[in-house]
Amino acid sequence: MGRIVYVHGQFVPEEEARIGLFDRGFLFGDSVYEVTAVIGGRMIDNDLHLARLERSLKELDIPIAFSRETIAGIQAELIARNDLLDGTVYLQVSRGEADRDFFYSDALAPRLIGFTQAKVLAGTKAQQNGIAVDLAVDPRWQRRDIKTTMLLAQVMAKQAARARGFDDVWLVEDGLVTEGASSTAHLITADGRILTRPASRATLPGCTQRALARLCAAEGLTIEERAFTPEEAQGAAEAFQTSASSLVMPIVRIGETVVGDGKPGPMTRRLQALYLEAAGVPA
Numbered sequence: 001m002g003r004i005v006y007v008h009g010q011f012v013p014e015e016e017a018r019i020g021l022f023d024r025g026f027l028f029g030d031s032v033y034e035v036t037a038v039i040g041g042r043m044i045d046n047d048l049h050l051a052r053l054e055r056s057l058k059e060l061d062i063p064i065a066f067s068r069e070t071i072a073g074i075q076a077e078l079i080a081r082n083d084l085l086d087g088t089v090y091l092q093v094s095r096g097e098a099d100r101d102f103f104y105s106d107a108l109a110p111r112l113i114g115f116t117q118a119k120v121l122a123g124t125k126a127q128q129n130g131i132a133v134d135l136a137v138d139p140r141w142q143r144r145d146i147k148t149t150m151l152l153a154q155v156m157a158k159q160a161a162r163a164r165g166f167d168d169v170w171l172v173e174d175g176l177v178t179e180g181a182s183s184t185a186h187l188i189t190a191d192g193r194i195l196t197r198p199a200s201r202a203t204l205p206g207c208t209q210r211a212l213a214r215l216c217a218a219e220g221l222t223i224e225e226r227a228f229t230p231e232e233a234q235g236a237a238e239a240f241q242t243s244a245s246s247l248v249m250p251i252v253r254i255g256e257t258v259v260g261d262g263k264p265g266p267m268t269r270r271l272q273a274l275y276l277e278a279a280g281v282p283a
């Protein structure tokens with residue numbers, strides 16, 4: 001692959017990158033992360049991602065050892081050094097390294113790593129045709145508003161969905177959709193209202209969703225914040241999910257139920273176009 005990655009203050013070839021055996025991110029999942037979309041060499045909604053990174057660190061009582069400008073500079077350098085045009089830039093901050101102990105000391109030095117992944121994000125086949133999502137019980141902990149690297153629940157849910165022939169999975173708790181395994185879930189009602197679940201500890205506050213909400217407001221459209229059931233989603237006029245790595249992704253089947261006429265609907269198309277235009281992608 002031959003990328004240049006960032007590890008603990010240095011840009012190095014990925015083959016030479018090393019993290020410590022006693023890094024708490026590795027031993028306890030005691031670390032947080034962000035994924036920012038890069039389109040045409042430009043980061044999309046990165047201010048929102050860096051603000052959420054700071055919030056995640058604060059919630060876990062990990063000192064913020066790097067300014068937003070420093071981190072944005074590292075991201076930009078990773079993009080430049082890897083000639084990244086389209087893909088993602090990943091950041092991870094762990095609490096630091098110490099001998100294995102559940103208790104942590106306040107004196108640990110947080111560890112920042114970063115790397116890029118090349119991937120076409122806009123105009124993919126999946127975005128054109130839509131995808132099918134499975135439904136599964138949400139098995140995660142109760143602080144999903146923090147973007148931690150404890151992702152095994154999502155890994156298992158996605159892998160099980162794929163084995164059942166689906167592209168992705170929406171998670172359900174107490175009879176309500178929480179979110180996608182790595183995305184924010186949305187539906188469009190028969191009377192054209194866009195619904196998404198209100199912010200709480202049950203879901204990650206999506207940056208793509210926030211950016212889209214702003215764009216919608218400028219268009220006179222509102223995204224109504226209300227939780228919905230899987231059945232309501234299956235009976236919706238349209239459904240879609242948002243994330244940095246999939247942007248605005250139409251959902252054409254939920255479980256065994258085809259959504260609408262089984263094709264991405266007009267409102268989803270409009271929101272896709274709105275988002276891509278703001279991201280500077282030529283129509």
Ligand code: PDD
Nearest residue numbers: 035181182183184204206207208243244
């Ligand atoms: N995941 N909910 C969960 C559980 C997520 O993991 C993500 C993003 C989102 C959407 O957030 P955003 O719009 O800020 O990307 C919602 C990233 C892409 C990942 O883990 O790769």
